[in-house]
Structure formats: C-alpha cells, structure tokens
Amino acid sequence: MAPLDARTRAQLLTDARSQNAWLSRPVSDQMLRELYELTRWGPTSMNCSPMRVTFVRSTDARTRLQSAVLTGNVEKVRTAPVVAIVAYDTAFYEQMPKLFPHRPNAGDLFRDRPAFVEETCLRNSSLQGGYFILAARMLGLDCGPLSGFDPGAVNSLFFEGTTLRVNFLCCLGYGDPAGLYPRSPRLKFDEACAIV
Structure with missing residues (x-):
C-alpha cells in the first residue's frame, strides 16, 4: 500500500480535533450506514467484532442519554446531530460461526x-471505536468522543435485558470551530515509545 498524502493524514489525525460544539447541519441515515460500512472492516482478534452502535437522534433518546x-x-x-453509544456485545461469540467460519466452534473458547x-x-x-472515529473523519464528519458518563445508567436506559454494555459515547456531526479549545500537546516519541 502507498502512504496517504499529507492532506489525508491531516484530515484523519494531525489537524483533526475533538469537537465540543456543533453546527445544526444534519447527519443522514445513509451517512451513518456508510460510517458503519467502513468501520466494520477494521481487524479484531479472531474477527470477533464485538462492537455494537446505537445512534441517538430522537428527542426521547437524547433526553434519556443526557440524564446519564x-x-x-x-x-x-x-446539540450534536447524532450521539453514538459505542457498546459491545458480551455474547459476541454467538456470531463466531459466521465471523470465523474456518473455526466454527471458536465461540466455545468464551x-x-x-x-x-x-x-x-x-x-x-x-x-473498533478507533476505526469508527477514523472512518467518520474520512467521511467528513467531526467527532467528540466522551467518557464522562455513568455507564450503569447508560446500560440501564438503553440496554436493559440485553447482552450489550456501553464502552464510550461519540458525538457526531459538523463541528462549530468557535467551540474548539486550544490544541493540547502530545507526548513525543522518546517520551512514549521504546525500541527494544
């Protein structure tokens, strides 16, 4: 594979920002389908693919989520046009015969x-959540991932009686540049990495 050009790298990572404020421009259902279509191709161990996404857009669902x-x-x-509840399915292994067909009994490991x-x-x-954010950026969407919530409340409000559990939330839409904070620094290679 050839390296991505500088413009693409900037869109995906170096110039991309976590958004805090949103324009009122809507995000279509088709865009959400494209987003998942791109995301699903990222690798997971044994192709287990446990991520499940609930896209919150309705007033009722948004009000419930705000409470958590x-x-x-x-x-x-x-204010975000859509908020994704990025969750996982604790019964993901039931899909292993489909997702890992050369070892149809792989789910028994779990x-x-x-x-x-x-x-x-x-x-x-x-x-998969990381792939989700990169895929959203590839489609021209901005993201605002959140971990400031009560997971028990989200699970109770959205996943009661299911095998799903929340991992994190991610606001999606078109960011309002006026809501950006100054860019925070990142650790340099020698501060975060070792070659052994």
Missing part, C-alpha cells in the same frame, strides 16, 4: 468465561 452524562457533557449531547469475555469485548470494541 456528566454536567459538562450535557450540552454536547443535547463460553462460561466472563472475565475473558469482558477483556476481549473491551479491547476489541475499543479498537
């Missing part, structure tokens, strides 16, 4: 092993 986020995130959730299931779900749905 920290005060500083209420306005972001209220049955009756809740700690292994939780670890696998969290790691792989987080990977």
